[in-house]
Amino acid sequence: MYMELSPQIPDVTIGRAANAPHYEYMTTFGKRTADLPVDHELWRKGKDEFDTAFRAEDEAFKRYRDSELTDPLKAADEERDKLYASLRDTVKAYAKFPIAETAQHAEPLMRVIRNYKIKTTENYMKESGLIDNMLQDLFQYRTQLRRLGLEILADRLKAANDRVRQLLTERNDERSAQIMGELKAAREATDRAYLTLVRLTNAYALLNPDVESAQKLVALVSEDLEYFRKHAMSNPNANKKKKDSSDTDPQPDAEPAEA
Numbered sequence: 001m002y003m004e005l006s007p008q009i010p011d012v013t014i015g016r017a018a019n020a021p022h023y024e025y026m027t028t029f030g031k032r033t034a035d036l037p038v039d040h041e042l043w044r045k046g047k048d049e050f051d052t053a054f055r056a057e058d059e060a061f062k063r064y065r066d067s068e069l070t071d072p073l074k075a076a077d078e079e080r081d082k083l084y085a086s087l088r089d090t091v092k093a094y095a096k097f098p099i100a101e102t103a104q105h106a107e108p109l110m111r112v113i114r115n116y117k118i119k120t121t122e123n124y125m126k127e128s129g130l131i132d133n134m135l136q137d138l139f140q141y142r143t144q145l146r147r148l149g150l151e152i153l154a155d156r157l158k159a160a161n162d163r164v165r166q167l168l169t170e171r172n173d174e175r176s177a178q179i180m181g182e183l184k185a186a187r188e189a190t191d192r193a194y195l196t197l198v199r200l201t202n203a204y205a206l207l208n209p210d211v212e213s214a215q216k217l218v219a220l221v222s223e224d225l226e227y228f229r230k231h232a233m234s235n236p237n238a239n240k241k242k243k244d245s246s247d248t249d250p251q252p253d254a255e256p257a258e259a
Contacts (some may be wrong), residue, residue: 003156006209008202009221014228015191019183023061025228026054029221033197038204046200050193057186069171070257075125076167080160081120084131087153088113094148105144112137124168131161246255 014022033047091113094106116134118127135158138145145151201221205214 006205006215007218007222008171008206009198009218011198012224013038013195014193014225015187017228019061019064019187021228021231023057025224026057026194028224030054031196032217032221032224033201034207034212036201038214040204041201043197046197050190050197053186053189057183059188060179060183063178064154069167069196073167073171076160076163077127080127080131080157080164083153083157083160084118084120086152088118090150090153091100091148100167102148105147108141109138109144109148109150112141112205117255126166128161128165128168131157132165133215135161136179154232 014025017025028049033050038044091106091109093102095110095251097106113132115137116130118130118134120127122130135154138154142151145154151224160211201214201217205211205218208214
């Protein structure tokens with residue numbers, strides 16, 4: 001007769017994930033394990049080692065994210081978004097204008113704008129490229145822009161977009177190889193401590209099947225890990241654009257793109 005074994009947390013490495021999802025998962029894992037009342041010396045040692053390693057990752061991650069250029073970049077992006085929205089909405093209004101000649105000037109401009117389908121929730125770099133290409137196409141219709149009084153608005157949008165691109169370049173150049181190396185090393189140390197604590201937790205839950213809190217922890221962490229694997233590890237570039245400092249995380253061994 002076989003004894004039914006308790007469920008186990010999958011023993012899976014998560015090192016492929018981008019920096020922000022990795023940080024969020026480890027934050028959740030740290031909170032989950034903090035609630036487990038384990039009196040076992042070896043488990044407590046594993047928990048302490050994980051907490052120490054993750055504190056180092058937390059500090060490295062914050063240094064990686066910190067930049068004096070973050071606020072100016074946000075402000076420049078907001079200004080760019082307002083200019084783009086104003087240009088788009090004005091062209092759209094002119095395209096529906098009851099005077100045919102006015103509407104005809106707007107039609108080619110509207111086609112260009114619709115072709116690019118720009119969303120202001122895109123990551124900084126992608127939006128910058130789309131707006132740059134769209135403006136190149138729009139400026140082929142300078143006569144129409146001028147007759148509708150939109151040439152100045154389009155020029156201001158170009159200047160704002162160039163400003164965002166400049167700030168992105170400056171901010172990316174600011175991130176030294178030393179900071180990237182520090183974060184990568186800190187992540188690797190957290191991953192090692194994480195796997196050790198997972199194995200200790202599995203062993204504790206296996207040897208103490210009557211401890212309800214241990215079984216609950218295993219179930220919760222397993223759910224967290226499954227969600228993490230589906231939404232972060234399968235596509236590290238998904239769900240990126242929240243126009244703040246969490247925008248576009250490179251993997252720890254990749255060159256920084258934009259954060």
